[in-house]
Amino acid sequence: MTALSAEARGAIGDLNARFAWALDLHDFEALRSIxxxxxxxxxxxxxxxxxESTIASFRARTATRMTRHGLGNLLLESVADDQVRGRSSWHTFASNDDPPGPGVALFMVADFADLYRRTAQGWRIAERIITPVFRDPALAPGAPASSPS
Structure with a gap:
């Protein structure tokens, strides 16, 4: 096992931020570079x-779905010169209503287990396994929008 450089740590942190923004802004083409x-x-x-199937699954979500993802507690461990294992905790706020949503609602807190691979184009996510810790099914993709009060 090799030591993980500060440069690799920064690039992987940036990769996760770009992933969150791509989902939140529905920039599914950006996922190809992630x-x-x-x-x-x-x-x-x-x-x-x-x-392709991963991107298609995100595209299939409701057009009015709004999310904001945040990540914390990112732990990284080098497993080879070009591979890093990561664990992190993510939280997702979501609404299935037309923007802006009716309020702030926590959809899910989840643990992420990742494998990052260095490619000729830079670090990429090669594996992401999401395990929910807390989850509100009423805010899941495709769930009905909230009723007007």
Missing amino acids: LTPDVHYVSVGREFHDV
Whole structure:
């Protein structure tokens, strides 16, 4: 195992921020520069084994869905010169209403187990396994929007 450089730590932190913004802004094409072509992505009953099906799953979400993702407690461990394992805690605020949503609601707090791979284009997410800790099904993608008061 090799020591992880400050440069690699910074690049992986930036990669996670770009992932969150891509989801939150529905910039699904940006995911191509974040995920490896053979990404293994698992989240709440969904599992994908390539970038195209992973992106398609995000595109299929409700057009009015609004989210904001945040991450914390990022731990990184080098497992090879070009691979790093990561663990982090993420929180997602969500609304299925037209923007702006009716209020701030916590959809999910989850643990992320990741494998990052250095490619010729830079660090990419090669595997992401999401395990919910807290989750509100009423705020899941595709759940009905809230009723007007």
